[in-house]
Amino acid sequence: MDILSGVKEVISEHTTLNVEEINPASTLDDLGLSSIESLDIVFAIESMFDIHFDFNMNESEERPFTTVQDLVDATEKAITGTRA
Numbered sequence: 001m002d003i004l005s006g007v008k009e010v011i012s013e014h015t016t017l018n019v020e021e022i023n024p025a026s027t028l029d030d031l032g033l034s035s036i037e038s039l040d041i042v043f044a045i046e047s048m049f050d051i052h053f054d055f056n057m058n059e060s061e062e063r064p065f066t067t068v069q070d071l072v073d074a075t076e077k078a079i080t081g082t083r084a
Contacts, residue, residue, distance in 0.1 A: 003049070003079070007071045010044045024069040031068075038065070045071060051078035 001009075008022045014037060022031065028038050042065065046052055053074055055064040065071050 003072050003075050004068075006048055007045060007068060007075060010041055010048060011068065014041050014044065022068060024067065024072060026068045027066055028068075029066075042071070045075055049075055049079060051075065053078060 004024065005019075008019045011017065011022050011031065011033075012019045015031060015033070017031060033041065042053060053064070065074060
């Protein structure tokens with residue numbers, strides 16, 4: 001499974017959206033995700049790919065990931081060992 005497909009699958013499992021409705025340019029807000037739902041998705045992506053994103057939600061008011069592509073890019077960086 002490629003990273004984009006995995007991220008879309010996780011988002012679909014945590015929402016009422018079909019995988020086909022989710023695209024890389026979709027913002028998490030556009031998908032109707034709250035901050036807590038977004039965090040649940042981040043944890044699920046970490047689990048799926050056996051990775052860890054290096055961020056602290058308590059350090060910033062802004063979400064570290066705003067689009068599906070942001071999640072894909074961060075996942076790829078975490079897999080390859082570069083800083084997300």
